[in-house]
Amino acid sequence: MKTYIKGIALIIGFSFASCEDVIDVDVPTGQIRLVIEASLDWEKGTLGNNQTIKLSTSTPYFETEVIPVVTGASVKVVDMDTNQEYVFIDQNDGRYTISNFVPIIGNTYNLEVIYDNETFTATETLIAVPDFNSITQSTEGGFDDELLEVNVYFDDPADEDNYYLFSFYEPGDLFANVDNFSDEFLNGNEIYNFFEKEDDDDNDQAAFQPGDTVEISFYGISEQFYNFSSIIIEQYYGGGDPFSSTAAEARGNCINETNSDNYAYGYFRVTEVVKASYTFQ
Template sequence: MNMMIFSKFRFFLLICVIGMLFSCEKVVDLNLNKTDPKIVIEALLSNELKGHQFYISRSLNFNENTTREGLTGAQVKLQDNLGNTFNFMDHGEGVYQSPRMRGVPGRTYTLTVNFQGKIFTAISKMPEQVNIDLLTQTESTFFNETRNAIEVTFKDPPNQVNYYYFRTYVNGEPRSKLYVESDRFTNGKEVKHVLYFDEPDLIAKDQVRVQLYTIDATVFRYLYTIDAIDGSSGPPTAPANPVSNLSSGALGYFSASTVSEKFIVLR
């Protein structure tokens, strides 16, 4: 299960509280251990033929040992614009899985979640697939320290706006660093994007798997905001509300995405 988005949102809540403390002239007694719980949905549908797993949880307080509580008993349904409907099975601990199916590029999907009578919905159109052409081992140097990195090469389709989300795995384990990009400056060009790894660094014989997801504009804005708040691509920015495509105040996102992946073993 990918915990990255949830941990980053918890960090966002803490930054908001700190910002409130420094922006108020009068003394404010804030209880960091009590926050309003929110429904959190992470729903990533791809064009892979498989049972797709979506995750539903409730955010918890800062003083609790885990960042979220998996929720059972929800009704989860996915429908495309041709009327095809897929009902998800409750597998416990907040995991909901579809029957074996694949998303189709160009189709629009509507997610509906009913939890204790409250309805959460989101809509996402699956973009066309963009394939990774090449993974290359490279190096990056910061403050006289050299580390291994991975350069991803792919061709951005011309005459359309494209948004990308990278997921990385090292020796089968997911890495939490969040990478999102648009083709604002690379439309129709060959793109060479460098992915940086730390904690721990990449070493010889590590096997790295890179997944390139194409995402829609709404999901890109949500992930980009989380990335900016967390500081994964630079210094953290001032808190801004991540705008989810989910209704009824839910956190998280629903994305209908195509995916391409490649592997590389470090020298």
């Protein structure tokens, strides 16, 4: 009897296998666009003269193996206050570099990218960032009083609007944790920020333990980059949340002066950044 039942099950299995059809889903593909990664970040304590701008093109959603780089473009940045022009050299791998950039706090810089007979421009002002007052650790200031968190303190300049971007990264993690905020309700005070991690097998992430190191980058950013990054951060951390807002196309500040409909992705920013490394005790 058992043999008979097994035989029936085997026949049914083959029947289902033979009835499977491969369905090819034609996924719509958006227009291929230029992607501009132009973050001119001046780290405190350095000259800031070595800078890199990356150009590529967008790809279909399911094509993740190769990022198509852009070569042969013309890339330059002009200091609008001094009229100094900085021409970035094509490295033939999507990178355009320069070694004589002069960052000046408060100056306004204009980016110009000429690619495929079209001109893309963007404008940003170099924003200063405060120094760290102190970096500590605790288990009391975060969301979970059993998890270690790193705490960062700095003084916000009084009587001015300031916007900040933080990046926390433990070597070995897939991604850095990024957040931004303004001093709207904290103007002129010492500001405190923290970061803690939970165990997350999906992202191969573990909570902080004694001996772990976290790399901290702290940027002074413009209001327009604050607004842009807020959209990116909300969409990234809201992924998979059924109550999150509908994802919208996040456009940066790079404008196509030749054909406005063929806009670029990415952003041009000019910031001062302070970096630190903290090891948990």
